[in-house]
Amino acid sequence: MMKLYLLFFLYAISFSSFSQNNVLVFQSDFGLKDGAVSAMKGVAIGVSTDLKIFDLTHEIPAYNIWEAAYRLSQAAQYYPAGTVFVSVCDPGVGTARHSVVLLTKSGHYFVTPDNGTLTLIAEQLGIQEIREIDEVQNRRQNSNESYTFHGRDVYAFTGARLASKTITFEEVGPKLPNEVVKIDYQKPVLENGVIKGGIPVLDIQYGNVWTNIDKKTAEKLGLKAGDVVRVQVFNGAEKVYEGKLKLVNTFGEAVIGTAVCYFNSLLNFSIAVNQGNFSEKYKVFSGAHWSILLSR
Numbered sequence: 001m002m003k004l005y006l007l008f009f010l011y012a013i014s015f016s017s018f019s020q021n022n023v024l025v026f027q028s029d030f031g032l033k034d035g036a037v038s039a040m041k042g043v044a045i046g047v048s049t050d051l052k053i054f055d056l057t058h059e060i061p062a063y064n065i066w067e068a069a070y071r072l073s074q075a076a077q078y079y080p081a082g083t084v085f086v087s088v089c090d091p092g093v094g095t096a097r098h099s100v101v102l103l104t105k106s107g108h109y110f111v112t113p114d115n116g117t118l119t120l121i122a123e124q125l126g127i128q129e130i131r132e133i134d135e136v137q138n139r140r141q142n143s144n145e146s147y148t149f150h151g152r153d154v155y156a157f158t159g160a161r162l163a164s165k166t167i168t169f170e171e172v173g174p175k176l177p178n179e180v181v182k183i184d185y186q187k188p189v190l191e192n193g194v195i196k197g198g199i200p201v202l203d204i205q206y207g208n209v210w211t212n213i214d215k216k217t218a219e220k221l222g223l224k225a226g227d228v229v230r231v232q233v234f235n236g237a238e239k240v241y242e243g244k245l246k247l248v249n250t251f252g253e254a255v256i257g258t259a260v261c262y263f264n265s266l267l268n269f270s271i272a273v274n275q276g277n278f279s280e281k282y283k284v285f286s287g288a289h290w291s292i293l294l295s296r
Contacts, residue, residue, distance in 0.1 A: 021082035023052045024163040028088040029060035040156035048164035063091040065116045066288050070200045073120035081107030086159035088151035099133040101172045111159040118180040127178040134173035185288040188213045190220050199290040207277030213269040225249050232293040241282045
């Protein structure tokens, strides 16, 4: 009897950790020049005025599914379990791509088209369960004749219903296999004294180049502050940049205008120009097709 009670108690704790917490976070490639984002928030408030609504970003470059995937992985881990994320970067809106809600093993929910947006979240937080949105039950009333704004009519509406506990996760729709559409990208690897990684995103405000090479992987080369690192950057097969950069802890260690390398706030290897814009100066950008090589 005691064992059964303990099992029930552990199950209750596990279930409660996945329960919604009224937190709803929006991300899109809509920008803020018009009323699209406001319309999504209006739909959400129409479901429940008790929702706590936040923005991750609405400045995803138009149609850039890869960057939408990265921004989710950059920020989601800092929100509590039960948070519902609505991500709308949907160049295939109105087509046969699946509209889904992913529940991660960490207890976070992601409402989005399954078009590659979930690539990194699935790897980072794990897949607990995926359900396809039943658009008969979980679609804004009288919106069936609109085919081009599922962010408002389907995703914001479903996300708000889920976050406010108007529906349970099971009521989202039918269960799907625990697989998502994935975007291929270069993962960090060390081979023959060279680390190869990807450039998923820029630190866009400053033009710094962020890689997916984590500090532990970089340290396999024996790198430490003050060392000089040979850096090569490729756009597909084309080499765009090559240089030898000093590894610093802070930008204050470098002369203004000097290119350096450092570990960013996520502890990933990055390159920058102190008080300058590395991306603009050297025409280095980001995406799944960009890669970087590090060596001594």
